[in-house]
Amino acid sequence: MTVPELTATYRNAYSRINAMVIVGEGLADRHFRLLADALPDDRQELERLAAMEGRHARDFVGCGRNLGIRPDLPLARRLFAPLHGLFRQAIHAGDLVSALVIQCLIIESFAVAAYRCYLPVADAEAVPITQAVLGDEEEHLDYGERWLAAWYPEVAAPITTCCERAVPVAMAMLHSLGDDLRAIGIDPTELVVEFVGRFQDALASIGFEPRQARGLVARLAGRVAGVQPANEPVGVV
Numbered sequence: 001m002t003v004p005e006l007t008a009t010y011r012n013a014y015s016r017i018n019a020m021v022i023v024g025e026g027l028a029d030r031h032f033r034l035l036a037d038a039l040p041d042d043r044q045e046l047e048r049l050a051a052m053e054g055r056h057a058r059d060f061v062g063c064g065r066n067l068g069i070r071p072d073l074p075l076a077r078r079l080f081a082p083l084h085g086l087f088r089q090a091i092h093a094g095d096l097v098s099a100l101v102i103q104c105l106i107i108e109s110f111a112v113a114a115y116r117c118y119l120p121v122a123d124a125e126a127v128p129i130t131q132a133v134l135g136d137e138e139e140h141l142d143y144g145e146r147w148l149a150a151w152y153p154e155v156a157a158p159i160t161t162c163c164e165r166a167v168p169v170a171m172a173m174l175h176s177l178g179d180d181l182r183a184i185g186i187d188p189t190e191l192v193v194e195f196v197g198r199f200q201d202a203l204a205s206i207g208f209e210p211r212q213a214r215g216l217v218a219r220l221a222g223r224v225a226g227v228q229p230a231n232e233p234v235g236v237v
């Protein structure tokens, strides 16, 4: 894959993808601060992870500015609202398992998948930034994996329930960005494949049987919130 030219189509698409990245990183900062309040024993570590996310947001603002592109932040906030809403609901209900699944497993697996796919088509300025961010996101996944693994198997059912709700919401977000991803050189299908792989590994490291993890993620990755799957009758989903 080669780095695409900075055509008007590329710049338009980049303004939306760059905004998603900036808003996603900013929300990750807020989510880790909310987790720090909810898990006082881990406050220091979680505030450190939050600060990393804040830096990521600033670094990607710089990437857009470097290309002379203004990110479409209102659109990105709108697209992220359902997933952010699920996270806030979980925090307010004291449901730490769901909060950790949404931020540390789902959002971080998506971040890792998106940055892995972006790396081969990124401009020269964005390459080292993306590489450094990728390492950080792995650390964030690792926090969630360790916390949830310590409570396995008690958390197996709540993790599954949360995934059933939140993964289709994340897939819907991705679905609405398909054309923009293609325009900047990313194959959305490849992104889903990367997400599925990283998410399965996360579930397996928590304690799920690899076969069980594969089955759950493969089933949910095919579902997009708001879109009725062709092979499932109304009322089942």
Ligand SMILES: [Fe+2]
Residues within 6 Å of the ligand: 025, 028, 052, 053, 056, 111, 133, 136, 137
């Ligand atoms: Fe990040």
Ligand SMILES: [Fe+2]
Residues within 6 Å of the ligand: 028, 053, 108, 111, 136, 137, 140
């Ligand atoms: Fe992260």
